[in-house]
Amino acid sequence: MRKRDQFDIPGAGLSRRAILQGIAALSATPFIAMPGMAFAAGEPRYGGSFIVGSGSEPRHLNLNITTDSSTKLISNPVFSKLVGLKTDFTPVADLAKSWKISEDGLVYTFTLEEGVKWHDGEPFSADDVKFTFEKVLFEYHNIGKALGQYVASITTPDPATVVFTLKSPNDVFLTFIASQSYIQPKHLYDGTDIMTNPANTAPVGTGPFKFSEWARGREVVLMRNEDYFRKDRPYVDRIVSRFIPEASSRVRALEAGEVDYLAYFDLPPSMVGTLRDNPDITVVGEGHNAWGSIVELMMNLDKAPYNDVRVRQAITHAIDRQFIIDKANFGLSKVATGPISSQIAWAYNPDTRQYPYAPDTANKLLDEAGLARDGNGVRFKAGIVVTRTIEANVKSAQIIAEQLKNVGIDAEVLAIDDASSSETVYIKRSFDMYVQSLTTGPDPAMGMQRQYISSNIRPIPFTNGIGYRNPQVDDLLMKAASNPDRVKRAELYKEVSAVICEDAALVWLYENAAFSAFNSAFGNLHSWAAESNYNYGDVFWKEGEEKRA
Template identity: 40%
Template sequence: MKKISRLALGLAGLVGLAAITGVQAEEAKTPVAGGTLNMIAQPEPPILMVGLNTQGPTLYVGGQIYQSLLTYGTGLEVLPSLAKAWDVSEDGLTYTFTLQDNVKWHDGQPFTAEDVVFTADKFLREAHPRWRYIANTYVESIASPAPGKVVFQLKKPFSAFLYAFELSSFPVVPKHIYEGTDYRTNPANQTPIGTGPFKLEEWKRGSYIHLVKNEDYWKPGQPYLDELYFRIIPDAASRAVAFEKGAVDVLRGGDVEGFAVRRLAKLDGVETTTAGWEMYSPVVFLQMNTRKAPLDEKRVRQAVMHALDREFIVKNVFFGLGKPATSPVASTTRFHSQDVAAYPFDMAKAKALLDEAGVKPAEHTVRLMPIPYGSQWDRLAEYVKQQVEQLGFKVSIQGVDPGGWSQALSEWDFDMTFNFTYQYGDPALGVARHYLSANIIKGTPFGNNQGYSNPKVDELLLAGASAVSAEDAAKAYAEAQKILTEEVALGWLYEMHNVTISREKVRNLVTTGIGLNEAMDEVWLAQ
């Protein structure tokens, strides 16, 4: 795979992301086998089964256990994974995948095309909101006409289809373990079986997750590392100390506070990069439950947006590691439009909107549920609470653990919460799922949980996904963005920038556009 340069944080880094300046090319050396890589799982994931949970920590650890058909480069080019080749018909309706040879599951059973068919047509169609939508809307049939071949026949063109096979969107699961079972209660969810370079050895809750080398991995001679440890360290300051003292080799975005990123990046023998997020380009938003008064009134949602200073949030809560968001589509991805409703920080405008709506804030108590990913999110909650209370509302903060947050959001039991959406290279995959009426489905925290519904937006999003030309797609997505921002379907806050910090000895750590969620079969430790 293509190697990437690593970026260093310089002295100018005291202002945030603009700090990432220096470039240091990785030395070309022959990989050395052996060794242990220590990382952090923050917060501790509720489960490692990627097909049932796509929260960040689950993907980070589960990405070493499960694999998909494809992966994607830092330029979003399509690359092989469990599929070694693929072919698309001229009419864009038939996608044929040729699978890798001699792949085995961690329990020794052979990986076959039937596993892929089962994953796509049964497991993910039931358990995965993004794939369910894609399969139900676009896929006519999924079959294996010959050993090692899988054919997806589409009902109509879907230009984003080749981007639908990233790990969190399409983790292939073993048919022999899940067929005929209740997927969500299957005991294998606690002892995951995948095809990846590492397999679960031990999970000591509250302490570490230990993965060991898959000796039967399908890439000869790989992985190079013997074992991976994902340390569970709840306190951000302690995580920074663990890295500084050498107990941890890698920090990903969110593992430590923004001010600690600047300090740790200056240590001798340390490298940093912002690469590895190209596929995701995460956008952070405030999610307001539109089923509940007074948030069912768009002018109230507009008032909340005017009450939030997004520049302040980026600079002071997240230490400059991002930029204010203006749209559901990240400015770094295709089809972003600037022709949208704007919400500059304006408390007077916010209060005027509430008066116009006839809403008396003092009569309402709003429950705000922070995403449980660390103290910076708690600070964000405190800031939002302060600003919304200035409008006259009563606000109560409800702290939950990752499992509780996921369950509450999945069951629509919230007033306001935070989340961030991965773009997945195309609005049809990472953006539309949060706004399509058809995706108002209980059971997942990553769908249209706020209950937003607008038939015109549905029509535009579907038109963008099915467009034959990029121009037609851009037109449809631009109109959709204009409506979504005017109606405040979500409260977009900022585009997240993540910095990965690692020891110089860690080689080939970030090689693709999915970064640290990529299978670490090529990672090795220099002596």
């Protein structure tokens, strides 16, 4: 039998299982499934705590002003969206109990659940939806700002109805609503600085869990929302996100029962095989459908010598990407070929220009760029920023640094915390190179466009941090995002991928293999959502009580 952790309370001598069973005895309501949702491992039970292991501690918990994984991992259960996104990329009801789209594809009408309250007791209404889109998402979100220009108006005929009117039919708009648009309280944000509002660190939502406490450097605690508008949920009483920066310590905590869940970005690839052999732990690849994630080596194109395409091509030729996959990612991935992952099959272009591992070619290009070696054989020095809590990225950066030295680039790995890397790269843009993982899905208009369209060069995390500018690319991306025809959009994305690869805008290292792991004593994880590593608010403990008292 697995070891169980003890809660950190005075005189705690009870096992976690005993405490969970005691808490579970406090609750029960009939089970009603969310539309379109399939539950795994039996009927849900009530009570207990669910512990999430997080490698990074975010600076805030506002997931509409960053798509940072640690922020979304921790705060997702606090908030609701109009609709959620299932694994087949179709919407499922959330705050909107129904919706319809006009025949011309221009008008989206959402009918909202009634009687919903914010966690502070204030009533939720359509005005909150309108405010969230117009004043938050369309202003500060790294994807929403680009998509906002396709919206002609947002109206609220009554408190339970919100109507979006588009300027032209759009193939991606509903996907954005379902995957990225968390509704926030107008009464707390209106008339304030969105970026510094106190609610960013003590969030108020309408979701299944309420923010309770943030013990800096240790954990964030969420408690069950007893007034949640879906009266059958949530099932567990408490969710705790515990900060464990060191990768091996996170895995040991999962094995020991001290945490119950590690999302793919917090699970080192080196441990996937071992955890798969543990009957008390479930390793899952499903539920990451929305990502199309690519690990990249970004370069600051506003700095010499990275503003020279020959240097970028040389750096790409100097890197043995298959070696990185084998050594840093334990063979779990495959080489990336461009800005869109092959997982986004309909928009993927397999025939882009490639830069195979060829140090001789790299040296020749660097010579042509006028970067001669000094007496020590060094052409120039460079820093490679990387988030220190992501083991595979750190190892990738270390391998890249060694391989670049072979062509005269003296590279130093700068491993820093997640929040500092975002500030260094995206806010201050004071970097040379940066190893990161960035999603290209669920639609390229959301995942890929943000990184290459020049209008998105702004001090917001996960935007066009490289400073890439190409008017042809801007035009193609705008056309692809606004075209309602999926076939025509695919043609445009394949064309734009070819152009970006010719420019060697950055180095696409490998397509990220996504594996999350959780304690098998919990159910309803990775069972229905395209972004399952964030959608765990309806998790249940299999040893809980059948009813909530």
